[in-house]
Amino acid sequence: MLELVTTKLEDVANWGRKFSLFSYPFVTACCGMEFMSVAAPKYDIARFGAEFPRFSPRQSDLLMIVGTITEKQGPALKRVYDQMAEPKWVIAFGVCASTGGFYQNYHAMPGADQVIPVDVYIPGCPPRPEQVLDALILLQERVARRDGHSQLRLKREKIVLEQARAREDD
Template identity: 55%
Template sequence: MISNEVGYNSKVEGEVIVTRADSVINWIRKHSVWPMPMGLACCAIELMASAASRYDISRFGMEVMRFSPRQSDCMIVAGTVTYKMAEVVRRIYDQMGDPKWVVAMGACASTGGMYRSYAVMQGVDNVVPVDVYVSGCPPRPEALLDAMMKLQGKIGNESSVKNLSKKPESTGVS
């Protein structure tokens, strides 16, 4: 049963629809996620396959893969994150606008995978907060699509109006 969708939560009176602002904002956000692929290893091939015609990530409103952090709101980290690359991943994450989400795709991005060395970070969640993990080595495109649907569910349950009404923090300069 879908209870947070605008069409199911709304009350129609004539030509006016009454609903919660959270429902409308979250419905828009979850159906227009613009992912930024961070293809660091072999998982990137499976990420590319999810955008192909066979799996078609565009069915979920996510076909606009942006390679600029300022134009995307979801980072898909696909592959092995080394310590050298970790600061780049963090810098790109910081450049993304709010709200932003992160998907760790594959065993290497989630836990370091089979690499237990001084150069490989044991999970990208040591650098950026991860919202959804995709297991597998490499994970199939269906697994990524499932993770993106879970991310849509998470976005649909957020409290967005409260976040919109926050005032910017004062810098102390008048």
């Protein structure tokens, strides 16, 4: 019975979370121009409840990696990610943040997922604003399904903990 209540409670929380994603735009490069367009009047990310960029990692729950991540930038990205509170979600905005794109060289990192886990990858160099909105909807569905990477990890850790406890009981 208690399990049912907590599950339903989490569903309600997730419903709330998916429409109030506070994003932290980690803007590094060209994609930032398109990020501006997404936030600006014509495409208006506000319609999806993610309009308010929070320039403090501690107050945000969606990390948008907008642009190329270089080796020099890597530690900063990891630090920003670590500072965010759980549960958190990550979107790799554009092909550079996803795989490095056509920058395959000594200083461009082949994708932000070399450093931190990523939930949704948006292709395109840079992606069109419509694609970004599509990715946001995709992420909202995952949030509601409890499929975000940090949600899954929490779930996994809980299972591991329960198994360990069961073994101790034996």
